[in-house]
Amino acid sequence: MAWDEWEQIKANAAAQQSTTMRLNQLAPAAGGGGVVGPDHASSPAAKKAAAKAIRDDLEPGVTRDGKHAAETTNTAIKEFGAKDGYGWDTSGALKRAHETWEKQVKMLFGRLSSEKQALSATGISFQNNDLGIAARLSRQSRIDGI
Template identity: 35%
Template sequence: MAWEEWERAKAQVADQPATRMQLNQYPADQGGDGTQGDLVASQKDLQAVGTAAHDLFEDFTTYSGHARVASEAAAGGLKGEGFALGGALEHVTERWSEQTRTLLDACAHISNHLRFTKNQHAADDSYIAGAVSSIATLDEGFDDRKGH
């Protein structure tokens, strides 16, 4: 870009009205209870997720164990008879076990995290209630000094 082009571009921009910032937002009037668009998770919802994760953990532990044992037996039998498929099935069984542990760890993590979160929120609520009641007591002291 030549110097003259740069000067012309600056002059064009300077002649335009000032640009104002506009923030996009969710339209205010959407009806309903006013919570549309807000993330809301009730204790009932969180409990359902935690229960589902725990149930999946329990059931999958049982059923994946049956599949692993049967697959290991089949792989051993095929390998013992000299079939190459036995080695392949053994490899699949090892991968199955690894993936099973990953899924079970994730389920346990979800369940444990939700339990921790519930306990932490209860502790936070207790702390906040104590702090607010202390402020109320302090306010009463100031009201007494004013003669109210």
């Protein structure tokens, strides 16, 4: 390794260290800590886009790919299965593995669906909370009525 390369590696490491979060220091005096930037913010538009991506891309993809995997696995199970009274142990193992995999895909699909609903309902939940708080604050207290 040439001396110039070594100097460049050291300079890159120093630059990277100055931009990463340091865990051996106190939080800023204003409070907080960690790294929060524009990528960590959420907006109604971002939530709507995420829900749309789940609905339009992820769910159809999971369904399509799940059907394809099920078809090919079932074909393999039949090919390895007993034709003349004797079959490969692979057939039964594939069948059990496929049953487990199907359960996991159903759980994934349920999780995607609940995440999509949560992303869609967040704005409504915040609005309902705001309206409820405003209604409670606008009521007259006993002191005001005296």
